[in-house]
Amino acid sequence: MSVSIPKQEDKDISIEEKLRALHELQSVVSEIDKIKTLRGELPLEVQDLEDEIAGLRTRIVNLEDEIKTLETAINNKKIAIKDSESLIAKYTEQQNNVRNNREFDSLSKEIEFQTLEIELSEKRIKEYSVEMAEKKETIESSKSLLKEREEDLERKKSELNEITQETKIEEEKLKGKAEKIESFIEPRLLTAFKRIRKNARNGLSVVTIQRDACGGCFNKIPPQRQLDIASRKKIIVCEYCGRILVDKDISVVEVE
Secondary structure (H helix, E strand, O other), rough: OOOOOOOOOOOOHHHHHHHHHHHHHHHHHHHHHHHHHOOOOOOHHHHHHHHHHHHHHHHHHHHHHHHHHHHHHHHHHHHHHHHHHHHHHHHHHHHOOOOOOHHHHHHHHHHHHHHHHHHHHHHHHHHHHHHHHHHHHHHHHHHHHHHHHHHHHHHHHHHHHHHHHHHHHHHHHHHHHHHHOOOOHHHHHHHHHHHHHHOOOOOOEEEEEEEEEEOOOOOEEOOOHHHHHHHOOOOOOOOOOOOOOEEOOOEEOOHH
């Protein structure tokens, strides 16, 4: 026997009618859960791939900026080498016109200093060149990985879109049905339903008694408590898991 949900304007909704509405709401949201399960981990995989791709793109841009900085540093060192070479040539020429040993020694020290500057600049250029080569290699490997991840993303998106399109109409219908049932459940009770559902591992807020046990946690329910549940005179929750308990013969609600 099927029983329709009482109209929203009805003020006196019995406990039995509330239990039937909750039971039907659970049935509908469980069907929605099945659709989401069908999609599996695809939405999370798509999100992870999008995050990884964004990270790779940022990494490539940062490496390219670092390479430009190194190129500028190498050019500056080359300019510094030319400047030092010019100074060495200048000081060497001046040595030919010195008036005493002190001036000659002073110029020799300047030449020695500029020679060391050239050697240091050349060392830095080598270091920067090695660093640039490593970064370019990293960019190439990152671009290769990026291409792979972009292809993976397109494939995963295609799979997700295909599944979503197949289940979209059914899911929207179920969501509409769930919203209609929710409109007939008092806010306090609906909040409790959603809270229990959120904390329940399998998403079950309302469960039937199965083999004298809670259909959610499978703990045994005393005979007297089973009779109280079957009477549908009050809302009873499992003392072990907190789920709302209903008898297995409760009528399925049909939303007109």
